[in-house]
Amino acid sequence: MTTDYDIRFAVDPASAAVMTTSELRENFLVDDLFAADRVVWTYTHYDRMAVGSAVPAAGSLPLEAIKPTGTADFLDRRELIVVNIGGVGTITADGASFDLANRDMLYAGMGTKALSFASADVANPARFYLLSAPAHARHETRLIRIGEAKRLDLGSQETSNERSIFQFIHAEGAKTCQLVVGMTTFAPGSVWNTMPAHVHDRRMEAYLYFDLPADAFVVHLMGEPDETRHIVVRNEQAVISPPWSIHSGVGTAGYTFIWAMAGDNVDYTDVEKVEMGDLR
């Protein structure tokens, strides 16, 4: 096997509120993604979302079944979204090949039997970020380039949160069962994401922070709005946001992040906004 996985159980808000820094990191931070020539998964019990990575350096890598899904093939009862944050790569899904440039995304539908990852240039391998959730129907496998994503501009320079949200999945675009995924980029000097904050108990969320300099980090805010905690997150690390938690962050330098959700609906706008004065 060229696949590794770990499992994260779901944590309730009262337990999270009394965790030490190490316990918060063990439960919510995914700090060991992106290993050369491996597929690496963190299988969560939040909506059974799995977050992972594939870095095909020396050769191609297959998407292999893992025990937690209990199926013969990984996508027998799941859907998959892959976002490339590295060099040009190719994904082959049941014989069809898709070339992904940096920041392009592939949706692979339930029932895909054989899927593999390859890089165009071993000196600059593709770095595929993977997101998978249980599915109830098959939607067609398709490539969505960053230029085809729906763009929303939010925030302002004055509040250090001027940013653009690129929705790969949105109401007028590709259909999914559960997965909603996008990427957020910042105007120079803006470092705050998702502030004002929100929660959405209908959907869990995962963030992958990247494009961060080696000595920089994001202070990721989590917790119930009146009981917040923070996790220091470095380049190419992911953080799991339980449905009851805010998910906001501030960088010591510029960064980009990929957000992904799974749960009861795919309505990006179905959120409870948290008033600035209510955060504790």
Ligand SMILES: O=C(O)C(=O)C[C@H](O)C(=O)CO
């Ligand atoms: O910068 C932002 O704001 C975001 O990207 C927010 C995420 O899209 C999100 O939290 C979706 O629920």
Ligand SMILES: [Zn+2]
């Ligand atoms: Zn959210």
